[in-house]
Amino acid sequence: MATVLIIGASRGIGLATVKRALKAGHSVRAMSRAATAIRLRDPKLEKLDGDARDRDTIERALVGVDAVIQTLGISSDPELILTGTRLFSAATRILVRAMEASAVRRLICVTGFGAGNSRGRGGILYNLASALLLGRIYADKDVQERIIRRSQLDWTIVRPTILTNGPRTKAYRVLTDPRDWAPGFISRADVADFLVKQIDDTNLLRKTPALTG
Numbered sequence: 553m554a555t556v557l558i559i560g561a562s563r564g565i566g567l568a569t570v571k572r573a574l575k576a577g578h579s580v581r582a583m584s585r586a587a588t589a590i591r592l593r594d595p596k597l598e599k600l601d602g603d604a605r606d607r608d609t610i611e612r613a614l615v616g617v618d619a620v621i622q623t624l625g626i627s628s629d630p631e632l633i634l635t636g637t638r639l640f641s642a643a644t645r646i647l648v649r650a651m652e653a654s655a656v657r658r659l660i661c662v663t664g665f666g667a668g669n670s671r672g673r674g675g676i677l678y679n680l681a682s683a684l685l686l687g688r689i690y691a692d693k694d695v696q697e698r699i700i701r702r703s704q705l706d707w708t709i710v711r712p713t714i715l716t717n718g719p720r721t722k723a724y725r726v727l728t729d730p731r732d733w734a735p736g737f738i739s740r741a742d743v744a745d746f747l748v749k750q751i752d753d754t755n756l757l758r759k760t761p762a763l764t765g
Contacts, residue, residue: 554577554618554751557656559604559647562586565662565715566623568744570597572720573621576748592710597683604643610650619658619751622647626689636688641695642736648703660750661700665762667693670711670733697760708756712743713764720745727762736764 556573561582570582581595587599600655602609602620604624614620624640644661651659667690700707720738726746727733746763750756 553575553579555581555616556751557581557583557613557620558616558623559580559583559613559620559643560623560625563659564623564625565712565740565743566625566748568740569621569623569747570743572741572748572750578748578751581613581617591634594698598717598757605639605646607646607650607652610646611654613654614650616658619660620647620651620656620746621751622659622661622737623747624662637692640692641699644696644699648699648705651705652703657706658751659700659703659705660709660710660747661696661707662712662747663693663697665711665735665764666690666715667711669707669730670758670760670762701758706754708750708758709760710747710750711745711760711762712738713762714738715740715743718742720763724765725761726756727764728759730758733762734764737765738765 556578558566558569561570562584570580573580574594574596581598581600582590583600583602585603587601587707600613624643626637697709700709713736716737716739720741724738724742743763
């Protein structure tokens with residue numbers, strides 16, 4: 553069993569990953585700006601309040617962990633559609649530098665379908681909607697991915713398709729060949745299931761799988 557740091561742990565994929573990792577028997581250090589508000593109790597759960605863009609916080613959070621799962625997210629603020637964000641790239645740059653200076657090598661990072669070289673793979677309607685609603689946000693995810701790919705870490709970049717709040721089905725597809733990439737739907741619980749499996753699985757090191765139901 554591993555000790556895993558989950559960044560962005562208080563909601564969405566992050567919270568689902570905390571729950572799944574604990575059920576799998578791992579020890580979890582759950583970090584977010586509101587980690588202490590997570591309504592979970594488990595002897596293997598440590599809650600750490602902190603900003604993912606704060607270097608000192610990240611360096612402290614890495615002490616004693618075996619792997620990092622980064623599940624950063626942003627609020628659904630319409631202003632972000634117009635202005636974009638630098639959260640993903642700024643936090644990832646700090647994390648990668650801190651991990652390279654430490655003994656922690658395993659990084660599992662969630663970006664999204666449409667980031668990096670999966671951009672434009674969703675068909676006309678999907679691509680148009682993504683460009684209009686998420687273009688500036690995904691531009692920063694592109695930078696985030698480049699930072700990780702250029703690192704010396706044992707990374708896996710995970711690109712889920714459209715997220716739902718459905719149950720864990722374990723029936724999702726893991727698509728590594730760009731020729732197979734296509735839009736779809738997947739529950740956050742299934743994404744969490746996949747992320748936790750990657751803690752001990754080395755088959756997708758330095759790969760960018762897309763996940764769909």
